[in-house]
Amino acid sequence: MPIFAESVDSLALVQDSSASWARQGARMPAVAYCESPSVPADEFVRWFLDVSQPKAARRTIGPVARCATQPIAPVAFNLPDRKSLASTIERWTASEPKLAGWIEAGVPPTQALSRFGSSLIRANHIQKGLEVFHAVTALNPEDPLHWSNFGVALDLAGALNESAACLERSLIISRAQPDTWLQLGNVRKKLSDSTRAEKAYKAALEFDANAPLAWQCLGLLKEEQSDFPAAIDCYTACIERGGGGAAIHSNVGKLCYRIGRFADAHQNFAKSLEQDPSNVRVRTNEQKLRFIRSMVERNDAQEAFASLNQYLPGDFPISESDQRTIVETAFGVLAGFGYTSEALSVGHLSMSLWPNQPSLEYLMGALAGGKGPDRSPREYIVEHFDRFADQFDSQLVGALGYDIPKKLCDVVKKALGNASLGDVLDAGCGTGLCGPELRPIARKLTGVDLSSRMLEQAEKRGGYDELVCDDLLSFLGRSPRRFDLIVAADLVIYFGELSSLLTSAAYAMRPGGLLAFSTESFLGDTFRLLPSGRFAHPPHYVERAARPEFALVSCAPTTVRLEGTERVSGNLFIFRRL
Numbered sequence: 001m002p003i004f005a006e007s008v009d010s011l012a013l014v015q016d017s018s019a020s021w022a023r024q025g026a027r028m029p030a031v032a033y034c035e036s037p038s039v040p041a042d043e044f045v046r047w048f049l050d051v052s053q054p055k056a057a058r059r060t061i062g063p064v065a066r067c068a069t070q071p072i073a074p075v076a077f078n079l080p081d082r083k084s085l086a087s088t089i090e091r092w093t094a095s096e097p098k099l100a101g102w103i104e105a106g107v108p109p110t111q112a113l114s115r116f117g118s119s120l121i122r123a124n125h126i127q128k129g130l131e132v133f134h135a136v137t138a139l140n141p142e143d144p145l146h147w148s149n150f151g152v153a154l155d156l157a158g159a160l161n162e163s164a165a166c167l168e169r170s171l172i173i174s175r176a177q178p179d180t181w182l183q184l185g186n187v188r189k190k191l192s193d194s195t196r197a198e199k200a201y202k203a204a205l206e207f208d209a210n211a212p213l214a215w216q217c218l219g220l221l222k223e224e225q226s227d228f229p230a231a232i233d234c235y236t237a238c239i240e241r242g243g244g245g246a247a248i249h250s251n252v253g254k255l256c257y258r259i260g261r262f263a264d265a266h267q268n269f270a271k272s273l274e275q276d277p278s279n280v281r282v283r284t285n286e287q288k289l290r291f292i293r294s295m296v297e298r299n300d301a302q303e304a305f306a307s308l309n310q311y312l313p314g315d316f317p318i319s320e321s322d323q324r325t326i327v328e329t330a331f332g333v334l335a336g337f338g339y340t341s342e343a344l345s346v347g348h349l350s351m352s353l354w355p356n357q358p359s360l361e362y363l364m365g366a367l368a369g370g371k372g373p374d375r376s377p378r379e380y381i382v383e384h385f386d387r388f389a390d391q392f393d394s395q396l397v398g399a400l401g402y403d404i405p406k407k408l409c410d411v412v413k414k415a416l417g418n419a420s421l422g423d424v425l426d427a428g429c430g431t432g433l434c435g436p437e438l439r440p441i442a443r444k445l446t447g448v449d450l451s452s453r454m455l456e457q458a459e460k461r462g463g464y465d466e467l468v469c470d471d472l473l474s475f476l477g478r479s480p481r482r483f484d485l486i487v488a489a490d491l492v493i494y495f496g497e498l499s500s501l502l503t504s505a506a507y508a509m510r511p512g513g514l515l516a517f518s519t520e521s522f523l524g525d526t527f528r529l530l531p532s533g534r535f536a537h538p539p540h541y542v543e544r545a546a547r548p549e550f551a552l553v554s555c556a557p558t559t560v561r562l563e564g565t566e567r568v569s570g571n572l573f574i575f576r577r578l
């Protein structure tokens with residue numbers, strides 16, 4: 001059977017017999033069509049579906065539509081023959097006055113059916129719409145538009161593999177269809193095939209570089225891939241071509257802010273506000289970025305603060321609590337992006353306006369350099385994490401790629417092997433991200449944390465037998481020989497000098513128990529207080545501090561999270577209590 005198989009991405013034509021082509025197939029055919037008119041269409045389509053779908057999908061999905069919002073009956077991809085089609089169309093014409101009217105008025109049957117199919121889809125009668133587009137495609141399989149419509153209907157029905165196959169078929173017949181490429185990109189994205197989704201979006205832009213929607217979709221894909229500079233470029237291209245509006249400006253502002261392009265961020269929030277002056281969130285962002293931008297460009301905190309009271313049209317006076325939030329946020333953001341002297345100026349401004357801020361004093365000390373205290377003050381921990389608790393998971397896990405709980409617990413499970421369950425402490429448990437990892441290996445799981453708001457989140461997540469609001473050192477001091485395993489994810493960074501922490505941990509552990517924790521890296525002799533207000537430790541310092549009571553099991557380098565656009569590197573330690 002001579003077969004032409006074609007990849008719509010490259011449009012490279014391959015000619016071979018089906019069997020040897022499929023055998024070659026390190027690469028699955030994206031689309032294929034049969035050269036020989038003697039091969040029955042059904043047989044060809046069955047072959048095509050068989051080789052064109054990933055093995056797993058073949059087993060689980062096959063050429064059957066999956067359900068989306070409403071149950072969809074199985075849809076055979078193979079096209080019905082004209083004879084059976086004639087009676088179906090007769091039936092529809094008899095029962096659907098709208099369709100009958102179009103045919104009577106002289107609209108050609110395929111066009112009338114196509115209109116009918118579209119009206120059904122618009123009215124959310126997806127199953128019937130699918131049947132109609134199936135029929136229209138069978139009536140005229142050379143028309144790419146019908147394959148595109150059929151593909152769209154299949155997408156709406158949730159039959160994504162089949163939808164992609166139809167859209168690809170359409171594009172084989174005619175490549176110059178930007179909308180179909182765009183649709184194919186969206187379907188591939190839903191199929192989590194982002195590489196080929198990107199190719200489809202780019203093909204759409206090849207045929208219509210001025211299509212704002214294609215730029216927007218490509219931008220969305222880039223944003224999901226965390227390629228923020230590329231996402232910003234795509235969204236900007238969308239805006240330049242008349243797409244978007246206030247929301248897209250605000251989104252570009254948000255991405256620019258995230259990667260420290262403060263002037264661009266401010267400009268975009270200001271444009272968004274111009275278009276939608278009643279949007280309170282955008283107004284707050286515009287004010288915040290106005291302040292930060294002014295600091296970066298002129299480093300004059302008084303002037304930047306005064307700029308907060310220059311209202312934009314439609315604006316109203318900014319409250320003192322909003323002013324304070326902006327100043328506090330700006331301090332953290334400027335420090336995080338390495339604008340040390342600007343952050344310190346903002347810190348001094350804040351202290352002059354709102355005196356008695358021990359946490360800010362601590363952070364300014366950290367930023368200014370110097371040895372700093374031996375550990376982060378309790379008031380700072382409580383204030384910082386109580387305030388952060390609601391956004392902790394979305395910020396740290398979502399935006400900053402924090403996955404130390406999983407990585408640390410994986411190392412622990414490896415070290416434990418088949419050891420039996422024991423009493424486990426999640427030290428500095430926070431919102432309880434380690435809970436689900438530790439629950440299966442714990443007879444009794446206890447969490448301790450200084451921040452009551454973080455503990456509320458851990459309680460909601462569940463899985464702990466006991467949650468205690470206390471300072472870790474006090475808690476350990478009250479728990480002699482109680483634990484077989486202590487896990488501390490991202491906790492040791494709040495201690496500089498480690499011997500008192502490690503001695504307390506040793507006191508609370510049973511001999512042979514494991515102590516697992518993460519640290520942030522630092523190349524020096526001893527610990528260092530970083531501008532972030534967290535401590536970093538060189539591995540040899542940690543090992544030295546643990547030595548009298550613990551034996552090192554393993555120390556593995558890791559990435560802790562992102563800081564601005566930089567990766568923060570650290571280590572995962574496991575010690576055994578001697």
Ligand SMILES: C[S@@+](CC[C@H](N)C(=O)[O-])C[C@H]1O[C@@H](n2cnc3c(N)ncnc32)[C@H](O)[C@@H]1O
Nearest residue numbers: 385428429430433449450451471472489490494
């Ligand atoms: C960065 S969070 C990590 C939370 C959790 N372990 C995780 O990995 O998601 C650090 C947690 O340690 C807590 N913490 C810091 N110092 C503490 C101390 N001395 N005693 C108890 N909890 C402390 C903080 O309140 C915060 O919840």
